Amino acid sequence: MMFLLEATISGLMAGVMYSLVALGFVLIFKASGVFNFAQGVMALFAGLTLVGLMEKFSLPPWAAIIATIAVMILLAWLIEFLVLRRLVNQAPIILFMATLGLAYVLEGLGDILWGSDVKLLDIGLPQGAVDWLLDDYNLYVERLEVAAAVTAVIMVVVLAVFFQKTRIGRALRAVADDHQAALSVGISLRTIWVIVWSVSGVVALVAGIMWGSKSGVQFSLSLIALKALPVLMLGGFTSIPGAIIGGLIIGVGEKWAEIYMGPIIGGAIENWFAYMLALAFLLVRPQGLFGEKIIERI
Amino acid sequence: MNLKQLTLGLAAAAAMTGSAYAYELTVPTLDYRTGPYAPNGIPFANGFSDYFTLLNERDGGINGVKIKLVPCETSYNTKKGVECYEKTKNAGNGALFYSPLSTGMTYQLIPKVTADGIPLYTMGYGRTSAANGKVFKWVFNVPMTYWDGATVAVQYAADKSGGMDKLKGKKIALVYHNSAYGKEPIRTLEVMSKKYGFELKLLPVDHPGQEQKATWLQIRRDRPDWVFMWGWGVMNQVAIKEAASIRFPMDHFIGVWWSGSENDVLPAGAKADGYKALAFHAPGADFPLHKDIIKYVYDGGKAVDPSYKDRVGEVLYNRGLVNALWAAEAIRTGMNIHKTKEPTAAQVRDGFEALDVSEARLKELGLPGFTFGVKVTCANHKGPGKVAVQSWDAKAKKWSIVTDFYQPMDDITGPLVEEDSAKFAKENNITPRECK
Numbered sequence: 203m204m205f206l207l208e209a210t211i212s213g214l215m216a217g218v219m220y221s222l223v224a225l226g227f228v229l230i231f232k233a234s235g236v237f238n239f240a241q242g243v244m245a246l247f248a249g250l251t252l253v254g255l256m257e258k259f260s261l262p263p264w265a266a267i268i269a270t271i272a273v274m275i276l277l278a279w280l281i282e283f284l285v286l287r288r289l290v291n292q293a294p295i296i297l298f299m300a301t302l303g304l305a306y307v308l309e310g311l312g313d314i315l316w317g318s319d320v321k322l323l324d325i326g327l328p329q330g331a332v333d334w335l336l337d338d339y340n341l342y343v344e345r346l347e348v349a350a351a352v353t354a355v356i357m358v359v360v361l362a363v364f365f366q367k368t369r370i371g372r373a374l375r376a377v378a379d380d381h382q383a384a385l386s387v388g389i390s391l392r393t394i395w396v397i398v399w400s401v402s403g404v405v406a407l408v409a410g411i412m413w414g415s416k417s418g419v420q421f422s423l424s425l426i427a428l429k430a431l432p433v434l435m436l437g438g439f440t441s442i443p444g445a446i447i448g449g450l451i452i453g454v455g456e457k458w459a460e461i462y463m464g465p466i467i468g469g470a471i472e473n474w475f476a477y478m479l480a481l482a483f484l485l486v487r488p489q490g491l492f493g494e495k496i497i498e499r500i
Numbered sequence: 501m502n503l504k505q506l507t508l509g510l511a512a513a514a515a516m517t518g519s520a521y522a523y524e525l526t527v528p529t530l531d532y533r534t535g536p537y538a539p540n541g542i543p544f545a546n547g548f549s550d551y552f553t554l555l556n557e558r559d560g561g562i563n564g565v566k567i568k569l570v571p572c573e574t575s576y577n578t579k580k581g582v583e584c585y586e587k588t589k590n591a592g593n594g595a596l597f598y599s600p601l602s603t604g605m606t607y608q609l610i611p612k613v614t615a616d617g618i619p620l621y622t623m624g625y626g627r628t629s630a631a632n633g634k635v636f637k638w639v640f641n642v643p644m645t646y647w648d649g650a651t652v653a654v655q656y657a658a659d660k661s662g663g664m665d666k667l668k669g670k671k672i673a674l675v676y677h678n679s680a681y682g683k684e685p686i687r688t689l690e691v692m693s694k695k696y697g698f699e700l701k702l703l704p705v706d707h708p709g710q711e712q713k714a715t716w717l718q719i720r721r722d723r724p725d726w727v728f729m730w731g732w733g734v735m736n737q738v739a740i741k742e743a744a745s746i747r748f749p750m751d752h753f754i755g756v757w758w759s760g761s762e763n764d765v766l767p768a769g770a771k772a773d774g775y776k777a778l779a780f781h782a783p784g785a786d787f788p789l790h791k792d793i794i795k796y797v798y799d800g801g802k803a804v805d806p807s808y809k810d811r812v813g814e815v816l817y818n819r820g821l822v823n824a825l826w827a828a829e830a831i832r833t834g835m836n837i838h839k840t841k842e843p844t845a846a847q848v849r850d851g852f853e854a855l856d857v858s859e860a861r862l863k864e865l866g867l868p869g870f871t872f873g874v875k876v877t878c879a880n881h882k883g884p885g886k887v888a889v890q891s892w893d894a895k896a897k898k899w900s901i902v903t904d905f906y907q908p909m910d911d912i913t914g915p916l917v918e919e920d921s922a923k924f925a926k927e928n929n930i931t932p933r934e935c936k
Contacts, residue, residue: 303885
């Protein structure tokens with residue numbers, strides 16, 4: 203029973219880590235309808251930049267984080283200036299392809315700027331098991347994942363306040379609801395895109411910090427996007443709570459599957475099981491758990 | 501003959517008899533300097549390239565013939581690796597051998613090199629049964645195979661437990677990369693599990709291995725006595741951190757030689773102290789050869805990756821270095837056997853098959869005590885198969901070899917090699933050669 207509890211908690215925690223990546227996808231898709239394939243690489247790029255600034259310029263973590271946020275905002279502006287504004291009114295698949303190209307450009311840029319080595323990321327986040335739980339209750343919970351869960355909660359609250367209570371947040375929601383209507387009331391689509399890509403860049407930084415603290419910052423970080431896809435399919439591409447709930451379901455589902463079904467059918471089923479679970483949900487709710495149901499009149 | 505003709509004639513004669521021989525030995529390098537496995541691919545590629553560059557700069561090449569490296573980026577992607585092979589096999593004067601540093605690529609390239617007549621040198625990786633030279637004429641995996649490694653890991657565990665008979669009832673878990681590479685030791689460990697009575701638990705980890713919580717929860721639940729790991733890339737770093745988190749004793753956690761580099765242990769910090777890995781050569785840069793590399797390659801401005809100077813001597817750098825060294829000796833041997841300065845791939849194959857790099861020769865080459873002597877024969881393409889165990893000192897941030905080189909258990913692996921190579925021969929209509 204204790205082991206099941208442990209597996210469930212670990213699944214929930216892993217799910218939060220997936221959600222951190224999924225949130226970035228949701229933000230951009232919600233505001234612009236663009237599926238940003240480069241989100242995983244943005245997490246990698248942010249992580250590389252953070253470690254690079256700390257190592258090369260001996261910046262303390264807080265200063266490096268602020269500088270990295272500035273870099274991600276600059277990156278968002280560049281993406282809008284060099285890519286997005288030239289593709290306004292293009293079909294979604296064109297914008298998707300542009301983000302595919304962007305992923306390769308960012309990966310190459312990260313390599314040129316900061317190199318391909320594994321980089322240690324230590325900004326003081328707790329590591330290892332929670333000792334008192336392990337010693338007193340024989341319950342294994344990873345401290346880094348607890349920190350990730352707390353961070354995710356804070357981030358969701360901040361994003362919710364930003365979207366609901368601020369002028370820019372309301373503008374973002376207006377653009378998400380109807381581009382034309384938003385433009386007609388004077389909302390600048392370009393400004394909104396820069397803002398939303400900046401926010402997404404900050405989310406990518408948080409994901410990069412958490413995943414980078416777990417395994418070192420290295421190029422395999424770009425593949426964490428693959429972990430976020432089933433979360434999005436399940437939670438819906440437009441829902442922030444969906445990204446969180448979806449992450450939790452995927453996290454627990456894949457851990458249970460690997461531990462209890464894996465030994466029977468050969469193991470290493472985590473990855474495809476997550477997709478299978480998401481596909482099963484899609485059959486019932488194509489828009490995902492919390493996604494907006496799209497009804498188009500012909 | 502006027503003065504001009506005399507001058508031209510003398511110049512031509514000088515060019516022909518001088519040290520600069522116009523013919524170049526073509527060596528394709530299937531590197532991976534990009535992608536998720538780049539942190540492992542780069543040190544290896546640097547060591548490999550630096551050795552050949554050193555030979556060019558210090559010795560004028562091999563037997564006076566310069567080496568031309570033809571790099572091709574594979575990103576550790578089997579499909580790209582095969583494309584690289586096709587693209588480079590006719591480059592320059594024709595590829596003399598391939599070392600793809602990938603078991604997946606090796607499996608794809610075996611039929612191709614066999615058809616094209618180019619030696620494939622998979623040093624300590626690839627298809628284990630290629631050790632049988634009677635069947636795999638073009639493939640060499642000297643100095644040992646994964647199956648040798650598996651027998652040594654078990655022997656080490658047995659030594660620490662009080663003998664082979666003490667393995668009965670013990671639990672050994674194999675955490676492996678869910679790929680052709682990671683699955684290689686399973687057959688040997690299954691046979692040993694039956695013979696010595698230990699319980700074997702198989703725990704595959706999918707590429708790239710960033711998330712392994714379920715695997716380590718199972719280890720926590722089952723409490724194996726030993727964990728062996730056949731990992732690569734980020735999988736190693738995450739596994740070592742996870743093991744530390746669940747407080748699995750590091751001195752009972754043994755990685756294969758591809759799971760024992762500085763990259764693998766540094767992210768876990770102090771908690772990786774005592775982690776073990778198999779090894780077939782020394783770490784470090786305290787050898788005359790390394791000093792020459794710094795002098796001729798890095799200080800001479802000839803390095804492929806000049807920023808790497810401070811990391812010369814890391815485990816995977818030395819791995820690439822020794823791969824290049826044994827291959828260069830095979831080329832030299834082939835040139836000597838056939839008394840030529842323009843060897844073909846087939847002649848280099850003969851060089852691989854007559855490869856004999858003794859410890860005395862290693863000393864001459866600037867690597868005294870770096871590894872054991874190797875000798876390849878027609879029937880035995882894997883060489884001596886010896887493996888030691890190295891341990892990580894987290895405080896000093898250094899690997900050290902902590903055992904003598906173990907002999908592999910040929911009584912276990914021999915029949916398996918015969919069985920697997922016979923199966924391959926049958927499937928591919930190969931009649932095994934006679935070896936004297």
